[in-house]
Amino acid sequence: MTGPETTSKEPEKMSSAPEQSEQEAAPDLSAMGERRQGHGIKVKDLHAYYGSVHAVKGVSIDFPANEVTALIGPSGSGKSTVVRCINRMHEEIPGGRSEGSVTLDEIDVYSPDVDITAVRRMIGMVFQKPNPFPTMSIFDNVAAGLRLTGTKTDNLRERVHRALRAVGLWGEVKNRLNSPGIGLSGGQQQRLCIARAVAVEPEVILMDEPASALDPISTLKVEELIDELKNRYTIAIVTHNMQQAARVAKSTVFMLDGEVVEHAETTKLFTNPSDERTERYVTGKFG
Amino acid sequence: MSATSGSTLLPRTSGGRKRKDRIMRGLMMAATGLALVPLILIIYYLLYKGLSSWGRSGFFTTDPNGNFFGNPGGIRSAILGTLEIVALATIIAIPVGIAVALWLTEYGKDAWFANVVRYFVDVMTGVPSIVFGLFIYISLVISHVGGSGFAGWKGSLALALLMLPIVIRSSEVVLLLVPATLREAALALGAPRWRIIWKVVLPTARSGLVTGSLLSIARGMGETAPLLFTVSVAFGLTGNLNSIMNSLPMQIFGDITSPRDAVVARAWGAALTLVALVLILNLIARAVSRRSRLT
C-alpha cells in the first residue's frame, strides 16, 4: 500500500454521489484493498502474573490467519490477560510480568532482540472502553499511528479516508473530520478506534471486549465489521457475551482460572463441548 | 513499508524514533536530577556552615548583643521569639481555618456563597506574604493599636492570615473524605448535627486536619516578609507579645547584610536551625498523614 499507487484498484472515492451514502454506511473493507492472506499467531506455554498473582497458567492457543477466534470465560479467567500478552501490553501494567512464547510468522515477540514498538504496530488492539485521543480530531485520531512512522501528508489523507471507509464511519464523519473524536457516540468512537488500529495495516487485531460498553445497535455494527475485517486480518476477540462469540468467531476458546479448558470450532464448543466445565458454562450453570 | 510476507514481516522502528525516545527520557531524568541539585547544595552549605555555628559555645543559650567586636551572641531570643509568634498564629489560624472548612463542608456545601468563599480562599493562597504584612502594618501598626507600633502579636496575625487559606483548603479536603455513611449512621440515630461534627466528623478526620495544620505552621514559621512590617526586630529575649521581638527569619535577614564574618556565621547557624524546625514539622506532618484512617 505504498504511496502514489494508481487509482485503478481503488474503489470509487468521491465520484458517484447519489448511491454513495448508502454504501458508505456499511463497512467497506475493500477500501483497504483485496482480501489478503495474513499471518496467524501461536501462543505457547504462556504464563502471566500481576505481582505475585499467577493469572495465566501455561496457556497455548493457535490463532489461525484470517479467522476470528473468540476467548470466553468468567471474569478473572485470564482471557483479557492472554490477549494483552500477545502485543506485550500486559507488561505496561504495574507489576505485570509474562513468560512463554508468542510467535507471529516465526518471530517470537518475546525474544529480546525484538522491538516492542514494532510488535505493537503489527498487532493492533481495540479496548473495552472506546479510547479515542480526547485532544485530537477525528482525522488526527486515525492518523495518529500513521504519523508515528512518518507517513507523508498526501498519502496520509488517503489512508485515513480508507480506514474510515473500511469501518463504515466515512459517511457519518466525512463532513466533520476536524471535530474532536470524543464528540462521537460510543459506538462511533469504538469504530473510530478500530479505524485507528486498521489504518496502520497491522497483521493481527486484538479486541478486548470491544462491544461491552456499547448499545445493541452499535454492537451489531461492530460485529458486522469484525466479520469483514477477518478478510485481511487475524482477529482475537475477548468477550463476555457468548452470543457474540457465536456470531463472529470461527473457533472459540473457553478459559477458566488462567487455563484453557477447551478450544474448538465455535459450533462444536456451544453444541457439543467435550469438557463438562465448558458445558456447564455455556448452558449458564455458572459464570 | 507495506507488510507483505516472509521474514521481514516485523517493520523496524526507525533509528530516529528510538533515538528521540532515548534522548527525551534522558532529558527528563536529567531534569529531575537537576531539580534536586539546589536542594542538595543548600543542605550541604547549611550543614557545612551552620554546624560550626551550632558548635560555638552559647549559640543556643545567649541572645544577640549588637556589639561591634567580639562575640556577637547566639540565637536564643530568635528561637523563642519565633516559637511565641508562631504559637499565637497557630492558636488563631487553626481553629478559625478548621471552622471555616467545617462550614464549607457541613453547611455551605455547593451554595453560591460557599463557592465565593472557596474562591477567595483559593485566591488568598496566591497573595504574596509581603502583602499580608502590609495589611497588618496599615491597619494595626501605623495606628499603634494596643499601645505600641510593632508587636509580636501583630506578626502572629499576619502569619495567621497567611496560614488560614492553607488550613481551610487542606481541612476541607480531609473533611470531604469523611464517609457520608458515617454521618448518616449518626443522623439516623437522631444525633444533632453539632454532636455529629464533634463526635464523628472531627475525630475521623483528625490526622488529616493535623497534617494540614502542621504544614501551615511550617509555612508560617519560615516567613520573613510579614514579620518585617509587623514585629520588626530586637535583640533581647521577651515573653511580651505586645512588644517588638526577635525571630529566626528576621535574625537571619539582618545578619546577612552584616560585614562581620561572625555575624554571617550566626546567620548560617540560625538558618540551619530554622530549616531543621521546618523540616521536622514537615516530617511529622507526613508521618501523621501516613497513619491517617482516611485515604
Add this chain to the structure above:
Amino acid sequence: MAASATPVTGGRSGLERSPVSRLPDQVLQAGLTTLAVLILLLIGYFFIRLIGESTKALNTFGLSFIFGNDWDVSRNIFHGAPLVVGTLITSVIALLIGVPVAVATALYLTELCPRRARAPLGMLVDLLAAVPSVVYGLWGVFVLGPKLEPVEKWFANTFSFIPWIGGGGDSITPGNYFIAGLILAIMILPIVSAIAREVLATVPPENKEGALALGATRWEMIRMTVLPYARPGITGGAMLGLGRAIGETIAVVLTIGNAPTIGKHLFDQGYTLAAVIANEFGEAANQPLHASALFAAGLVLFVLTLLVNILARWFVRRGTRGLRAPEPEDDGGGSVSGVAALGAAS
C-alpha cells in the same frame, strides 16, 4: 430488655426535636457562617485600606507611577517602571528556567521513573518548597551569586553580540536580574512540579494504552496523549508559579542588587516591586509620600498577583475537569445463556 417497649411520652410528637435541643445546631451554623463572612469582609477591608494609603502617591504621580522611569528617593520622585520591569524580568527568567525543569521532573516522576523511587523522589522535590525564602536569600548571597559571577562574566563577554544578554560583562556583581530569577526558578519549581504531577495523574490510562498499542514509544505516547491532555493544567500551574515569583520578597531583595533603574542586560542590577517595599520601608516611615509610594507598589503587586492567580485557577480548573470523554453507558452484556447464544448462531 424492658426498654424495648418504652412508649414516647409527653405532648409533643416523638419525631420532632425540641426547639431547645435544636438551638446549638442553629448557633453553630450561624457562628460558622458569620466567620466565613467576616473573613471575606476582612480581606475587603484590607484592600480598601491599602488603596487608601496608596492614593497620595497615585494622585501625585498618576500613570507615571507605573510607566515613568525614575525612582529617586532623594528627590521624592517615585515613577515605578524600574520596579515593574524588574519584577517582570525576574519572573520571566524564573518561568523560563523553572517551568521546563518542573514539567520534565513531573513527567519523569509520573511516567518513567521506577515505581518504588516515585514517592521518595517526589518528596525530595517537594522539600524544596519547605526551604524558607530567607534561607534561599542567604544561599544566593553567599554561595550562588559569588560562584556564578565568573561564569556570568565569561558568558556576557563571549556573547556580547546578543542584545539584552551579552555585554557589560566587567560590571557584573553577584546580585543581578539573572541570579534573582534563578533563585525564583528554584523556588517555584516545587509548586509547578506538584501541580503538573497532579494534572498528569488525571490523564486517563486508557488513552496512554491506546498510544502504546499503536506502537508509540514512551516519548511519543507522552507527546501524543499526555502533554496535550495536561496542557491547560500545566499552564495553570506555571501561572501559579508566576504569581509566587512576582510576590517573592526576601530572597529577591537579597539577590537582585536593589538598583532603581532599568537594567540594560540580563546580568545588571535591578529592583522589583516587592523588593523595594522591603528595602525602603524603614527609611520611608516618616516620609508620607515615600511611604505612600511603597504602599502603592504593594497595591500594584497585590492586584497583579490577584489577576495572575485568577487566571491560573481558571486554567487549572479547565485542565482537571475539561477534556473527559463522555462516559459510554455501561452495559453489562454477558448475562445471556449459552442456549440463547446457540439460537443466534444457527
